[in-house]
Every structure is written in C-alpha cells, then in structure tokens.
Amino acid sequence: MKILITSGGTSEAIDQVRSITNHATGSLGKIMAEKYLAKELEVTLVTTKTAVKPEPQLGLTIVEITDVASLMETLEQLVPKHDVMIHSMAVSDYSPVYMTSLDEVKASPNIDNLLEKTNAEGKISSTDDYQVLFLKKTPKVISFIKQWNPAIQLIGFKLLVNVTKEELFQVARASLIHNQADYILANDLADIGPERHGAYLVDHEHSYSAQAKEEIADIILEKVLEKRR
Amino acid sequence: MKILITSGGTSEAIDQVRSITNHATGSLGKIMAEKYLAKELEVTLVTTKTAVKPEPQLGLTIVEITDVASLMETLEQLVPKHDVMIHSMAVSDYSPVYMTSLDEVKASPNIDNLLEKTNAEGKISSTDDYQVLFLKKTPKVISFIKQWNPAIQLIGFKLLVNVTKEELFQVARASLIHNQADYILANDLADIGPERHGAYLVDHEHSYSAQAKEEIADIILEKVLEKRR
Structure with a gap:
C-alpha cells in the first residue's frame, strides 16, 4: 500500500x-x-x-x-x-496578483483594471503610508x-x-x-x-x-x- | 565588546x-x-x-x-x-490592517473607511474570487x-x-x-x-x-x- x-x-x-x-x-x-x-x-x-x-x-x-x-x-x-x-x-x-499604493487604488476609475496589472520590480518598494495587495483565489x-x-x-x-x-x-x-x-x-x-x-x-x-x-x-x-x- | x-x-x-x-x-x-x-x-x-x-x-x-x-x-x-x-x-x-472581498472595496463610498476596520475572525474565510489586503507602513x-x-x-x-x-x-x-x-x-x-x-x-x-x-x-x-x- x-x-x-x-x-x-x-x-x-x-x-x-x-x-x-x-x-x-x-x-x-x-x-x-x-x-x-x-x-x-x-x-x-x-x-x-x-x-x-x-x-x-x-x-x-x-x-x-x-x-x-x-x-x-x-x-x-x-x-x-x-x-x-x-x-x-x-x-x-489566495495568491498575490498586484501590490500598489492606496493612492493608485483611490485614483483608479475602475478597480477591476488593477487586477490585470502585475508588479515588474523584483522588490516592490514604496514610501506610501498604506499599500493595497490584490489576491486571487487559488485552485x-x-x-x-x-x-x-x-x-x-x-x-x-x-x-x-x-x-x-x-x-x-x-x-x-x-x-x-x-x-x-x-x-x-x-x-x-x-x-x-x-x-x-x-x-x-x-x-x-x-x-x-x-x-x-x-x-x-x-x-x-x-x-x-x-x-x- | x-x-x-x-x-x-x-x-x-x-x-x-x-x-x-x-x-x-x-x-x-x-x-x-x-x-x-x-x-x-x-x-x-x-x-x-x-x-x-x-x-x-x-x-x-x-x-x-x-x-x-x-x-x-x-x-x-x-x-x-x-x-x-x-x-x-x-x-x-508593511503590516496587514484589514482583509476583505473585492466586492466590499468596490461598494465602499470611501476606501479610507476600510483602513479603520479589522478582521475579528481567527481565520479570514472567503469564497470570493478576489480579496484585497490593506497594509500599513511599519516603523x-x-x-x-x-x-x-x-x-x-x-x-x-x-x-x-x-x-x-x-x-x-x-x-x-x-x-x-x-x-x-x-x-x-x-x-x-x-x-x-x-x-x-x-x-x-x-x-x-x-x-x-x-x-x-x-x-x-x-x-x-x-x-x-x-x-x-
């Protein structure tokens, strides 16, 4: 067995x-x-x-x-x-899709568009007080x-x-x-x-x-x- | 020394x-x-x-x-x-503040209000296709x-x-x-x-x-x- x-x-x-x-x-x-x-x-x-x-x-x-x-x-x-x-x-x-500043999320006319984005950089860096991470369901x-x-x-x-x-x-x-x-x-x-x-x-x-x-x-x-x- | x-x-x-x-x-x-x-x-x-x-x-x-x-x-x-x-x-x-469904984010008239929320549950569960995690800068x-x-x-x-x-x-x-x-x-x-x-x-x-x-x-x-x- x-x-x-x-x-x-x-x-x-x-x-x-x-x-x-x-x-x-x-x-x-x-x-x-x-x-x-x-x-x-x-x-x-x-x-x-x-x-x-x-x-x-x-x-x-x-x-x-x-x-x-x-x-x-x-x-x-x-x-x-x-x-x-x-x-x-x-x-x-859930698995990360895209991480960005709170400002980009607020400025986005349609949040769904952010789900199409990906982070190109090897280390996501930011000086913003808040960041937002979008995650997608895994199989x-x-x-x-x-x-x-x-x-x-x-x-x-x-x-x-x-x-x-x-x-x-x-x-x-x-x-x-x-x-x-x-x-x-x-x-x-x-x-x-x-x-x-x-x-x-x-x-x-x-x-x-x-x-x-x-x-x-x-x-x-x-x-x-x-x-x- | x-x-x-x-x-x-x-x-x-x-x-x-x-x-x-x-x-x-x-x-x-x-x-x-x-x-x-x-x-x-x-x-x-x-x-x-x-x-x-x-x-x-x-x-x-x-x-x-x-x-x-x-x-x-x-x-x-x-x-x-x-x-x-x-x-x-x-x-x-960055450190997690609040995790929620994409739907709650879309339905929120002011995203800043979500930064005041916290997750009460011990294991955040969701059936949504997308989740959103808000993070705050650490010292x-x-x-x-x-x-x-x-x-x-x-x-x-x-x-x-x-x-x-x-x-x-x-x-x-x-x-x-x-x-x-x-x-x-x-x-x-x-x-x-x-x-x-x-x-x-x-x-x-x-x-x-x-x-x-x-x-x-x-x-x-x-x-x-x-x-x-």
Whole structure:
C-alpha cells in the first residue's frame, strides 16, 4: 500500500523577497510518515523546505514544493501512483496578483483594471503610508484528487479557528461531499497546543476523536485499513 | 565588546493561520555570530524561530522575535547594552490592517473607511474570487537605533533586487545618512546564491567588496575594530 502524505504550508510570493505563508510546522505529517514506515508501508511525503521531516530511510520519498502551482503540478504526477492520500498540508487560499499604493487604488476609475496589472520590480518598494495587495483565489487542490485517481482513498483536512463542534462538523462534512473525500480530519486551532492536538476524523455518519498527533496518525491508518478490507 | 546581531526575517500576521514573511535564512547572521564568538567577543543574536542559528555556547545569547512590534520592543531593551549593532534582519515594511472581498472595496463610498476596520475572525474565510489586503507602513526600526544608543556603532543592511551598482550605492548612502549608520552592507539579491554572496560595505567615502558570507563577516568586524581604535 502506497501512502501519499502532504504536510507543511504553502507560500505564495508577493515579490522576490516577500511571501504570504500558511503556518504549519509539518509535525503531524512527520509523525504519520514515521508511524506508517514503521509498519513497512511505502510513504511519499510532499512538503516544504521549512517543515520538519523524518530522517531519510527505506520506503520514504520526500518531494519539496513551494506554492500552490508547484503543489498542483507535483500531485498530478503522484496521485495516480498511490492508494491513499492524506492531505494535511495548509494550502494558500489566495495568491498575490498586484501590490500598489492606496493612492493608485483611490485614483483608479475602475478597480477591476488593477487586477490585470502585475508588479515588474523584483522588490516592490514604496514610501506610501498604506499599500493595497490584490489576491486571487487559488485552485482548490483537494477537489482535483479524485479526478486524478478515482480509486485513491482520500483523507482531507479542515482547520478552523474558534468555532463550535457543530460548525466544525458541518464544514468538514460539506468538504467530504464536495471533494469526494473518504474522511475529513476536522480540527480547531484553539485545540492545538505543544502537547495536545484535539481533532475528529469524520465521514458521513461517524466521527472518531483524537487528543494528540500520535492518536490522529493511528486512527487515520486504522480507518484506511478497514476500508481496504 | 558586546555585539548585537539581528538575522532572519520578520513575519506580520494576516490572521491566526497566515502571515506575510520576509525571506531570510539567517545564515549570514549565524556565520557572523560564530566568527565573532571564536574571537571571544560577546554576541547577542536577535532572530526568528525558523532562522538557522549557532549552537548554544559561552558568550552567546539568542533572543527570538516574530513581527516588527516584538523586534522594536526587544531592541529598545538591548541596543543601550551593546557597543555594536549589525542589523542584517529582513524587516517587514508593511503590516496587514484589514482583509476583505473585492466586492466590499468596490461598494465602499470611501476606501479610507476600510483602513479603520479589522478582521475579528481567527481565520479570514472567503469564497470570493478576489480579496484585497490593506497594509500599513511599519516603523523603520533602524531609524531608532542611534536614538536608543548614540554611542553604538551601527551597521545597517540594504537589499535591492536587480539594480545597477550605482543605484545600490546611492540607496545605501541615503540610508547611511538617514539612519546615522556607520556603515551600510549593500547587496543585490541577484548576487546571492548558495555558494556566493556579493556585497559592498559602504560608508560616506569608501566601499569594500566581498564575495561570500565569510568575507562579509570578516570585513564588517575589521571595520568595526578600526573605528574603535
């Protein structure tokens, strides 16, 4: 059984010196990879330069990506070659299009015209008190997975911040349907600390709770193996 | 002689899961700290969680910061206690104020009103095709150093991208005057690679070139010691 895990967070460049980054240490991805490798499963870990990673070892392939575009390109190649995908990476929702001064925005008769502009300079410099950054929605990577490989078992992730358990489950189950996922690991940033990581693995009817990253890794593998039987 | 070095890049939070980060690995700061410690100088390294750092050792104090506000607070305490400051950190020029949909911007009769808004939610969510992020200029940290300690020797850094040597020197010397720095280390991203780091240490009349991070570390210390004699 070949497992594809994504971990860490993507970064979208504003210019050559700045970017918008989604925070993610990669620690859950590392723990999952290590646990599954210990069970002699093959693991491909798609992650970022700054994310924590397992030591190089037999059965483990690590592929580094940066932004959503490079993630898409990488996954399109890898997804058809795997049986399971655990998509724990924090993926940027929006990507920078154009950054300018507040004055240019105010002076623009039609703001839509600014969406056609791009910054030519390597380092956007300004002396203005305010700047305005226009961002465009990135493709929803998770929605492509079952198109690329209808047979893959897909475990998606949904991270919200300070919501009720009801809202968390509702959003997770919407993602389950929308992305044809087999499970969604639903978690709230308020339940994640250095020593704990509260989360629920949900499908259409069930939910399984976990209190730590090790438990999350175990419950995901348990449910994946159950489905394969 | 007590040397204060800043390294790495600051991050400004957009919300609890995203931030704008200035790229900087911290490797030059690490090399400078190690070289100066080897000469039995005392070093305080102000840096970030993700930056590379020297091993803990006698004479070295490491202080971690995140954003410009935490950098300001930290330096205001530390600058008066040091003889030399080498400010190689990549500091964010702008910090997020408010993120919203393009539709809200278009519908706003006065864009200035949006600058008074803030995002209450922990994770800004949107289904819009375009989002707009308003950013406000951060305080210029380097301009405060001589106010906090008029006697400190200040070495500032100026990183540009794809400019002529003439423009680089012009901008560096403007910074030298404006911030009452003793030297500015002027460099262009196009001259920085895995194996090389082209740079010029400039004052009002002179410039000294270096081709690698080790050379930059050496020339800075050489000039600092010359001025102290």
